[in-house]
Amino acid sequence: MKSLAELEAIRNKTLGNINMRQDREEGVRIVVGMATCGIAAGARPVLNALVDEVSKRGVKNVIVSQTGCIGMCRLEPIIEVYVPGKEKVTYVKMNPEKAVRVVSEHIVNQQPVLEYTVGEAEQ
Amino acid sequence: MEGKVVTMNLVRSHVLICGGTGCTSSGSETLIAEFDAQLKKAGIEDEVSVVKTGCFGLCALGPIVIVYPEGAFYCRIKPADVEELVREHLLKGRIVNRLLYEEATGEREVKPLSEVQFYKKQLRIALRNCGVIDPERIDEYIAFDGYKALGKALTEMSPEQVIETIKKSGLRGRGGAGFPTALKWEFAAKQPKGVKYVCCNADEGDPGAFMDRSVLEGDPHAVIEAMAIAAYAIGSEQGYIYIRAEYPIAVKRLRIAIEQAKEYGLLGNDIFGTGFNFDLDLRLGAGAFVCGEETALMTSIEGHRGEPRPRPPFPAVKGLWAVPTILNNVETYANVPRIILNGAEWFADIGTEKSKGTKVFALGGKINNTGLVEVPMGTTLREIVEEIGGGIPNGKKFKAAQTGGPSGGCIPMELIDTPIDYDSLLSIGAMMGSGGLIVMDEDSCMVDIAKFFLEFTVDESCGKCAPCRIGTKRMYELLEKITSGKGEVSDIENLRTLAGSIKATALCGLGQTAPNPVLSTLRYFEDEYMAHVAEKRCPAGVCKDLLQYTIDKDKCKGCSICAKNCPVGAISGEVKKPYVIDPAVCIKCGVCEGKCPFKAIARK
Numbered sequence: 102m103k104s105l106a107e108l109e110a111i112r113n114k115t116l117g118n119i120n121m122r123q124d125r126e127e128g129v130r131i132v133v134g135m136a137t138c139g140i141a142a143g144a145r146p147v148l149n150a151l152v153d154e155v156s157k158r159g160v161k162n163v164i165v166s167q168t169g170c171i172g173m174c175r176l177e178p179i180i181e182v183y184v185p186g187k188e189k190v191t192y193v194k195m196n197p198e199k200a201v202r203v204v205s206e207h208i209v210n211q212q213p214v215l216e217y218t219v220g221e222a223e224q
Numbered sequence: 225m226e227g228k229v230v231t232m233n234l235v236r237s238h239v240l241i242c243g244g245t246g247c248t249s250s251g252s253e254t255l256i257a258e259f260d261a262q263l264k265k266a267g268i269e270d271e272v273s274v275v276k277t278g279c280f281g282l283c284a285l286g287p288i289v290i291v292y293p294e295g296a297f298y299c300r301i302k303p304a305d306v307e308e309l310v311r312e313h314l315l316k317g318r319i320v321n322r323l324l325y326e327e328a329t330g331e332r333e334v335k336p337l338s339e340v341q342f343y344k345k346q347l348r349i350a351l352r353n354c355g356v357i358d359p360e361r362i363d364e365y366i367a368f369d370g371y372k373a374l375g376k377a378l379t380e381m382s383p384e385q386v387i388e389t390i391k392k393s394g395l396r397g398r399g400g401a402g403f404p405t406a407l408k409w410e411f412a413a414k415q416p417k418g419v420k421y422v423c424c425n426a427d428e429g430d431p432g433a434f435m436d437r438s439v440l441e442g443d444p445h446a447v448i449e450a451m452a453i454a455a456y457a458i459g460s461e462q463g464y465i466y467i468r469a470e471y472p473i474a475v476k477r478l479r480i481a482i483e484q485a486k487e488y489g490l491l492g493n494d495i496f497g498t499g500f501n502f503d504l505d506l507r508l509g510a511g512a513f514v515c516g517e518e519t520a521l522m523t524s525i526e527g528h529r530g531e532p533r534p535r536p537p538f539p540a541v542k543g544l545w546a547v548p549t550i551l552n553n554v555e556t557y558a559n560v561p562r563i564i565l566n567g568a569e570w571f572a573d574i575g576t577e578k579s580k581g582t583k584v585f586a587l588g589g590k591i592n593n594t595g596l597v598e599v600p601m602g603t604t605l606r607e608i609v610e611e612i613g614g615g616i617p618n619g620k621k622f623k624a625a626q627t628g629g630p631s632g633g634c635i636p637m638e639l640i641d642t643p644i645d646y647d648s649l650l651s652i653g654a655m656m657g658s659g660g661l662i663v664m665d666e667d668s669c670m671v672d673i674a675k676f677f678l679e680f681t682v683d684e685s686c687g688k689c690a691p692c693r694i695g696t697k698r699m700y701e702l703l704e705k706i707t708s709g710k711g712e713v714s715d716i717e718n719l720r721t722l723a724g725s726i727k728a729t730a731l732c733g734l735g736q737t738a739p740n741p742v743l744s745t746l747r748y749f750e751d752e753y754m755a756h757v758a759e760k761r762c763p764a765g766v767c768k769d770l771l772q773y774t775i776d777k778d779k780c781k782g783c784s785i786c787a788k789n790c791p792v793g794a795i796s797g798e799v800k801k802p803y804v805i806d807p808a809v810c811i812k813c814g815v816c817e818g819k820c821p822f823k824a825i826a827r828k
Contacts, residue, residue, distance in 0.1 A: 102489040103497040105375045108366060111488075115367035121293040122238055122356050135317045149271065152236040164293035165236055167317020 117156050121164060128162030129208060130183040131155075136170035142177035143196065150197035151180070154204040163208060176222060182207055191219040237272045237314055240290040242355060244279030244441050245434070245473055246595075247286035251303070252276075255287055258303040262310040272314050278442015280355035282342055284594035285325065290355075296334045297325040328614055342593055345612055347574065349582050350398075350558035351598045354442030359477050362484040365445040371490055373561035377453050378498045381564075383413060386457040390560065392568035394580030399425055399516075399553030400628060400657045401733070402579070402646035405560075408550050411540035412458040415548040420460040422451050423544065423551040425521060426467035426474070429513040430629030431680060433660035435584040436554035438596050440467070440474035443558065444481035448504060450557035452491065453564060455502045458550055462503055466521050469508040478506060513630075513684035517732045518551050520686065531688045532732035553658065555584055575601030579645030587613050589662040590620065602643040605635055609663060620665040624748070628657025630677040630684075631737035633744025634670070653744045655737075669766035670749040671756055675703040677741040681734065692735030695726040699742060707767040711757035720746065765827045768812045772828050777802040779824035786816035786825065 102108060133139065133148045151165045171179045176193035180200070183189050190213045192203055199217055207213050215221055239259055241252050256274055263269040280288045285299035289309070296319050298309070305323055312318045324332040327341055337343050348354070357364040365371070377386050391406035412420060424447060428436040440447060451463045467475055482504055485491040493501045507525045514520045515530040522544045524530035543549025559581055563571045572580050579601040585608065588594055592614035599608060605625055609615065616622055624634040627644075633654035635642060642648050646656050664673065678700045687693045699722050702715050723739030730736045746753060755761045762770040775786070775795075780802040787795040787803055794810040797803030805816070805825075817825045 102371075102495065105372075105379060105496065108371055108375055108496075111363055111366045112369070112372075115363040118235060119238070119357070119364055119367055122240065133317070135315065140316075148236065152271075166293055167315075169316055169318045 117159060120161075127185045128164065129185070131163065131165045131203075131208070132168045132181045132183070133165070134169070134171040134177060134179040134181075135167035138170055138174035139177045139179065142174075144178040146197045147178045147180065147195045147200045150200040151204060154201045155208070158204065158209060160204075160208055173219070176219065179219075182213075184211075192217045193219045193222045235271060235273045236293075238292045239272060239274045239314070240277050240292065240355065241274065242278070242280050242286060242288045243276035243359075243473070244283070244354075244438055245471075246279065246283035247288060248473065250286045252287040254303050255289070255301060255306065258306040259310070262306050263314070266310050266315050268310075268314060275358045276360070277357060278354040278359050279351075279438040279596055281346075281351070281596040281598075282325075282593060283596065284592065288355075290337075294319065294334055295336060296320075297337065297340065298323045299325045342595075342597075342612055342614070345603065345607055346598050347582050347600050348598045349562055349571075349574075350439060350446075350555045350584050351442065351596070352562070353446065354438060354596075357443065359442055359444055360480050362445060362481065362488060362490075365443070369565060370445055370561075371449050373564035374449050374452050374456075374490065375496055377456055377564055378496045378500055383457045383459065386453060386564070387413060389564060389568045390457075393563045393571035394568075394575075394578075395556065395559055395563060395571065396579065396646060397553055398555035398559075398583065398658065400631065400655065402656055405552060405556055408540050408552070409454060409457050411538070412460075412548045412550045415541060417459060419462075419545075419547050420458055421544045421547065421549040422455045422458065422460045422463040423522070423525070423549060424451055424463070424465040424554060424557060425516060425518070425551055426465055426471075426554050427509045427516040427521060428468065428471075428554075428658060429511075429516045429684075430631075430658055430660045431677075432586060432588040432662050433629060433658055434586045435596065435659040437471050437474050438586075439554050439558050439584070440471070441477055444474075444478045445485065446561055447478075447554055447557045448481055448485055448491065450560035451504060452495070452502045453560055454550060454552070454557070456500055458548070460550075461501045462505075464505055464507050464525055464544070466507045466509055466515070466525055468511055470511055475506065475508065482506070512686070513680070514686040514732070514734050517734050519732065521551065522549065531686050532734070534731060555659070576643060576645045578647050583644065583656065583659060585659045585661040587661050587663070589625075590616050590665040590668070591663040592617055599644070601645040604641050604643055606640045608644070608661065609640070613663070616663065616665045620667065623664045623666050623668055624670065625664065626654075626662040626673065626677075626741070627660070628655040628737075628740070629660045629662075630680045631655065631733070631740055632657045632660075633740050634664075634673070634748060636748040653740075653747050655740070667764055667766070669707075669762050669764040670745040670752050671703065671707055671762075672764075672766045674742045674745045675700065675707060678703060678738070681738040685735065685738075689729075689731035689735060691726045691729040692731065692738060695722055695730070696735070696738050698722055699726070699739065703742070706753065706756045707762070708769040709756070709760045709767075713754075713757050715757060716746070716750070716753050761828075771812050772807060773805050773810055773812060773814075773816065774826050774828065775803050775805055776824045776826055779822050781822055781824075783821065785819050785821065789815050789819045791815065 178195040180192050259274045289298040289301045395405045396402040509515045515524045520530045520532040539549045584598045624636045626634045682696045682700050685692045782800040794806045
C-alpha cells in the first residue's frame with residue numbers, strides 16, 4: 102500500500118457489495134413478486150437485472166428485495182417500487198430489459214415509466 | 225449467458241452467520257455448510273453470499289443469522305431450519321416469522337437492529353464491525369473505512385498531533401484500571417529515540433469475560449491498525465500481541481489478518497509511502513491469569529516465567545527488554561481508529577465527564593440475554609440488566625452484579641441506578657475491570673461468591689510475593705470455615721485485617737486487588753456473613769453444610785417419589801402419608817427437591 106488512493110480504490114470496490122449490511126435511513130425499496138407464479142413467469146432474471154443495474158449505477162440507499170404473490174398472477178412478473186413519501190408504483194409483465202429501464206428512469210431520474218405500470222397494462 | 229460477464233454484482237442478499245466462539249460452539253459451522261448446500265440446491269448460490277462474521281452479542285440465542293437487505297434477525301437456527309430459510313426467505317422473499325428474534329413483548333417482526341430492545345441502548349464503537357464484516361477479508365474492513373485512520377495519521381498528522389488527539393478524546397485504558405491512554409503514549413514518546421515496543425494485552429483472564437476475544441474474532445484489523453498508529457505516535461517499529469492460547473479462533477483470525485495486512489503493505493516497510501515501518505507478531509500465553517498484569521506479560525514475552533516485577537520503572541520508560549514500551553488492552557486499541565477518523569470532540573461527547581466513550585461488557589450469570597453489549601459510559605446498571613439484558617430468568621429478583629471479576633466488587637440492588645463509569649464504580653467499592661459483568665439473583669450466596677473469586681486468585685497467584693501467595697490462601701481458608709458452618713464472629717474481623725494488609729503490600733495488581741470481592745461483599749452483605757457465623761445459616765440456601773432439607777407435612781401427598789430417588793435412603797414414610805428426611809443420613813444432594821411434584825421439599 103503506497104498511497105491513500107490505493108486504499109480508497111479497494112474501499113470503493115468492496116463497499117458496493119457489502120453496503121447492504123448497514124442499517125439505513127428509509128430509502129427506496131424495489132420488491133419483486135417471487136411466488137410460484139412470479140418465478141414461473143420469469144421473475145428471477147428480472148430480480149437479477151435489477152440487482153445488477155442498481156449496483157452498476159452505484160445508486161445509494163436502494164434495496165432490491167423479494168415478496169410473495171402480489172395477487173395478479175396473470176400480470177407477473179410484477180415489481181413494486183416504494184419511494185419514501187410517494188405512492189407505490191406497480192410495474193407488470195416485466196422482463197430484464199424493462200427492469201433496467203425502470204432503474205434508470207424511475208430510480209435514477211425519478212420519472213416512473215408509465216407505460217409499464219399496472220394502470221396502463223389494464224387499459 | 226452467451227458471453228455475458230457474470231459479475232459479483234448479482235449478489236442480492238447476504239446471509240451473515242456468527243462465527244464467534246459462542247455461536248461456533250452452538251453449531252454455526254455446520255450451519256454455514258448447510259446454507260451452502262441448500263443455496264446450491266435452489267440454484268441461487270451466485271445470488272446469495274454466506275458470510276461468517278464475528279459476534280453479534282446475543283450469545284444466549286445463538287447461532288444467530290442475519291439476512292440482508294431485509295435485516296431479518298434469526299435466532300437459534302438449527303441445520304434443519306436452513307432448508308426453509310432458503311426456500312421461503314431467499315427464494316421467495318417470505319420472512320420466516322417463527323425463527324425471527326422474539327422481543328420480550330412476544331412480537332416478532334423485521335426491523336432495524338438499532339430498534340431491537342437488545343441493541344436500542346447500545347452504541348457500538350469498539351464492536352462497530354463485529355457481526356458486520358467477514359473478519360478474514362481485509363477488503364471488507366477497508367470498505368468500512370479501515371486503515372483510513374492509519375493513512376490519515378501517517379500522511380496528515382505528526383506523532384505529537386496523534387497523541388494530542390487521543391488526549392483530548394479522554395480515552396482511558398479499557399483493561400481495568402482506566403489509566404489515560406495518551407499519557408502512556410506521551411511518556412514513551414518522550415524517551416530518547418531508539419528501539420521501542422508497542423504491545424497489546426489480549427490475555428483476557430477474568431472468569432466470564434470475553435470482550436477482547438470477541439473484538440479480535442470479529443474485527444482483528446481494528447487492533448492491528450491501532451497498534452500501527454500507536455507505533456507511529458511513540459516512534460516504534462515492532463509490536464507484539466500477547467494472546468492466550470485458549471482463544472484458538474481469535475488467534476487464527478489474527479494470524480490471517482496480519483498476513484493480509486503484510487500482503488497489502490499495511491504492515492512492513494514504507495507504509496503508505498511515508499517511510500514508516502511497522503511489524504507485528506503474536507505471542508501466545510499459556511493461560512496464567514497473572515500474565516494479564518503488565519510487567520508479568522512483558523516478562524512472559526521475553527521468554528521467562530510470567531512473574532510481575534515492581535514498578536517503577538514503568539514500562540513506558542523501561543518495559544520489554546528494558547526499552548520504552550506501551551501496553552494497551554484490545555478494546556482500548558479498537559477505539560483508536562475511530563477517534564483519529566472522527567476527531568477527539570466526537571469521542572469526548574460520548575459518556576460522562578471523566579469517562580469518555582463506551583464500554584463493552586460481557587453479560588453473564590443469572591441474566592436472560594447472556595452476551596456482549598457496548599454502552600456509553602454513564603449508562604446505569606439497571607438499564608444494562610433490565611433493558612438490554614432482558615432481566616433475570618424465572619422471575620427471580622436481582623441481588624447484585626459483580627464487575628471487574630476477581631479484582632472487582634459487587635454492586636447491590638440499592639445501587640443499581642449507579643451510572644457505570646470508572647469513578648462511580650470505584651466510589652462504591654467496585655471497579656470497571658475489563659468488562660465482565662456477572663449478575664446474581666436471590667439464590668446466590670454472597671459469601672460463596674466471594675469464596676469462588678478468591679479460590680480463583682489463590683489458584684492463579686504466581687507465588688512471587690508472600691502477601692498474595694500466603695495471604696489469599698489464609699483468606700480462602702477463613703471463607704471455607706465460614707461456609708462450612710464453623711465460622712466465628714472474629715473471623716469476619718480477621719478477614720478485614722488480612723484484606724487490608726494484602727492490599728497494602730502485594731507486589732502487583734493481581735494481589736493488591738484480590739481481597740476486593742471479599743471487601744465489597746462484606747460492605748454490602750455483612751448480614752449474610754453474620755447469618756453464616758452467628759446463626760449457622762445460609763440465607764440463600766447455597767452452602768451445603770448449613771442446609772437442611774425438610775418435607776412440608778401439609779404439601780406432601782405421600783407419593784413416595786422422593787424416597788425412591790434418594791441415593792442414600794434418607795427418606796422414609798408410608799404411602800399417602802407425609803414422608804420425613806433423616807438429617808443424619810441426608811447428604812444434601814437436592815435430588816428430592818427436584819423430583820417432588822408438589823414442591824413439598826424445603827431447603828433452609
